[in-house]
């Protein structure tokens with residue numbers, strides 16, 4: 232398995248693979264890998280001759296009061312997991328390799344990135360779209376795989392690819408969960424044992440909303456209240472629980488078209504995401 236630290240080395244390898252007729256699949260990550268990330272690697276491996284995992288804790292997508300400095304990092308563990316999973320190369324640049332000190336070009340998406348996490352984390356999606364565009368230019372992938380766990384991010388990045396004509400086929404992998412249902416996340420390590428036990432209420436709430444939908448409930452306020460109540464009953468603090476169009480993230484009063492019920496909730500100081508598709 233190769234480890235590339237510079238954009239020039241990464242691009243040179245990518246060009247060589249392309250010349251050899253090999254398709255390249257990219258799984259962008261911020262590291263501290265878990266089985267959810269590895270499920271995306273498996274999707275990439277199924278379709279691509281060469282799989283690259285990028286590991287880069289991207290400073291530009293963190294707000295000034297967020298967890299950039301303490302975001303969990305363990306490169307040796309990540310590298311071992313990638314090797315076991317049959318990853319061909321890791322692209323792991325330092326921040327200074329990715330961003331010139333006077334960098335002044337940004338990639339912004341101006342519609343899908345407005346609500347939900349965009350409203351709570353100003354500048355977050357500008358950082359995500361910019362770094363993913365840069366990762367595409369470094370890795371030159373044919374396929375890029377993202378997770379539905381970050382449903383809004385996946386939609387924003389599909390729009391990035393469409394609107395800037397990146398020659399990249401975007402695939403979205405389903406949400407990988409712990410045995411009790413909690414969506415896997417690198418940030419789950421922040422939870423105290425007590426918070427970890429209670430945080431399962433997020434996925435339980437999402438499942439309860441799914442069950443209400445399956446039983447015929449279509450009222451957005453009711454569906455959201457079902458998830459909201461499960462979280463507050465466990466001592467969590469919902470940041471948002473919203474029913475939105477899966478197509479354009481418009482807020483929906485009723486689940487009358489393909490919808491996403493999107494949740495962000497705090498347990499202690501840790502903010503966790505979950506969601507489900509309805510319809």
Ligand code: PAJ
Nearest residue numbers: 259260261262267289377378380381405406407415
């Ligand atoms: P990160 O949080 O490391 O996630 C990397 C990828 O793994 C994302 O596409 C995310 O949706 C997916 N993922 C996370 N948890 C998952 C789970 N439980 N099941 C399946 N997939 C899961 O998302 C980012 O990094 C960054 O914003 C990034 C896209 C790398 C840009 O910096």
